[in-house]
Amino acid sequence: MRWVVWLLLLSVVAVLAASTLGANDGVVSIYWSPWRVDLSLNFFVLLLLASGAAVYIAVGSINRLVGLPERARLWRLQRRERAAQMALRESLGLLFSGRYSRAHKAAQRALEIRALTTELTADVEFGALAHLLAASSLHRLQDRTRRDEQLGRALGMLGAPALPTPVAEGARLLATEWAIDDRDPDRAFEQLAQLPAGVARRTQALRLRLQAARLSRQPLEALKTARLLAKHQGFAPVAAHGILRSLAIEVLDTARDADQLRRIWLQLDPADRRDPVVTARAASLAAELDAVTDGRGWLRPHWEHIHQLGERERAAVLRAFVDVLPGLPADWLPLLEDAVAAQPQDAPLAYAAGRAMAERQLWGRARRLLEVAASNASAELGLRQDAWRWLGQIADQEGDEDQAQRCYRKAANAT
Incomplete structure (x- = not known):
């Protein structure tokens, strides 16, 4: 369809040119003493158009020739920038893949390229990211001295205090995480205190604060x-x-x-x-x-x-x-009786209520409840042994030594 449109346009141009220039008898005379040149109007128009085209091409060629050094400089800058970006991406990929030494070298290579390129030195976030990747690799390698040095350089690039940018916030959060890994909660709280209020309420910051608080007891x-x-x-x-x-x-x-x-x-x-x-x-x-x-x-x-x-x-x-239970007041008794009445075979409940009755010296009620707990085979062994021992103490209180001895033997032999 596009070619058809072009053919139609060419046809229209041809028709207009033929109708306009075909019967044009005009003459253009150019005087340059002592000469005179007569040209047809059609030829003069074509010559004028050709001259304009030639001048345009010549000017464009001269501009491109003059601007060749600048274009070469931009080309070199673009190559360096691509190399730096490639090194930064390589460092990130190596860090994720666990190749920490290589990740550190790739980050250092990105920083070296940045140092050799004047235009890249103005990109603060690029340098800070490279330093953070290097610091992250060194943290994994347990090289805390050089890690802190790289972190300090990154924070120094971002400003003091750090500018409120995602890179600066990430640097503070990373510093907090590394402080927790070093089991240094004071330094972790110091880094968290330098975060903006909104960042400090984010989930990651709260997680780190929780870990620091637990670490500092x-x-x-x-x-x-x-x-x-x-x-x-x-x-x-x-x-x-x-x-x-x-x-x-x-x-x-x-x-x-x-x-x-x-x-x-x-x-x-x-x-x-x-x-x-x-x-x-x-x-x-x-x-x-x-x-x-x-x-x-x-x-x-x-x-x-x-x-x-x-x-x-x-x-x-x-x-x-x-x-x-010590000093249990009487107003608890109706509450205990209602609870036991709702679940009379609940061994832990019967044991607790029986101990309460024994505390109030209601020996008969206490004995019945503790017998329920002691005779429940599904109850825990320790609870049944305690129930038998308390039954023995109640028997001692009542002066029944034989019953007390039987209860103590059952407590000792309970299985």
């Missing part, structure tokens, strides 16, 4: 960071729940007295205080620190819904409840 800071990560969907839901639970328990374990434990408990997020396992750990610590009243108060909301808890959560609550 700051469980409360780690817990806050992990909660932010969970909010940003940095963990799978199940993993987030487990991490937050373990960190909350670590925070509680830092308490050294009852007052400190109470302060830590209030500092926890409401979601952590609603976790039965976390609450159970807090209650057990309260018992160790002579704050059983606080521990029972923290456990009571979970006791009211004991049958709705999962197996692990219920076991943790029951164990913690046994720890906070």
